């Protein structure tokens with residue numbers, strides 16, 4: 001397992017994501033690093049890391065997840081939109097309400113919630129536009145490339161599109177790193193209650209889904225689309 005990349009470990013079992021995030025392992029930015037490299041970087045005993053993952057796998061005995069490297073890009077895009085875009089878009093207004101309620105109830109004693117609400121508001125603003133850009137522009141282009149309708153060379157802007165979307169992913173994950181820091185890893189202080197707990201749980205769940213969503217884009221969809229474009233360009237110049 002130590003020689004496997006973070007990306008392949010999460011692809012195989014999505015249930016490993018939460019553990020890795022909790023350990024401060026960023027399988028989006030470092031998706032191509034092996035478990036051993038990450039252990040060395042974070043100064044964690046490698047075997048301890050393997051053991052933790054094995055334990056997590058015992059808790060989640062569900063069958064392995066779909067290997068999204070092996071389906072068409074169109075299918076992968078459909079999966080990303082149904083599994084992540086649609087639910088996220090639906091959840092955002094409810095989460096805003098929860099954030100506001102939590103600030104209202106506990107904000108005086110816990111000003112960190114006001115800060116979290118602010119960061120969440122900025123995140124929501126960015127991510128709503130982000131989802132739309134992917135669906136309306138980038139995903140459509142990728143589907144066209146796969147069906148052979150567009151040659152990537154004649155559409156260089158797509159490379160820039162990918163870079164912009166990746167930068168937005170980085171920014172969103174930074175928002176959550178900040179929220180983790182402010183809330184001390186989503187801790188619920190003793191003198192608070194139900195709404196505080198609900199809000200922390202919702203944020204943690206949102207974070208895990210966000211990582212899994214971006215894992216599919218950064219580690220699978222975007223590299224596969226770029227690779228396809230390179231192959232198309234090669235075969236076009238060979239003719």
Ligand SMILES: [Fe+2]
Nearest residue numbers: 080131134217
């Ligand atoms: Fe997306």
Ligand SMILES: [Fe+2]
Nearest residue numbers: 134165169217
């Ligand atoms: Fe995205």
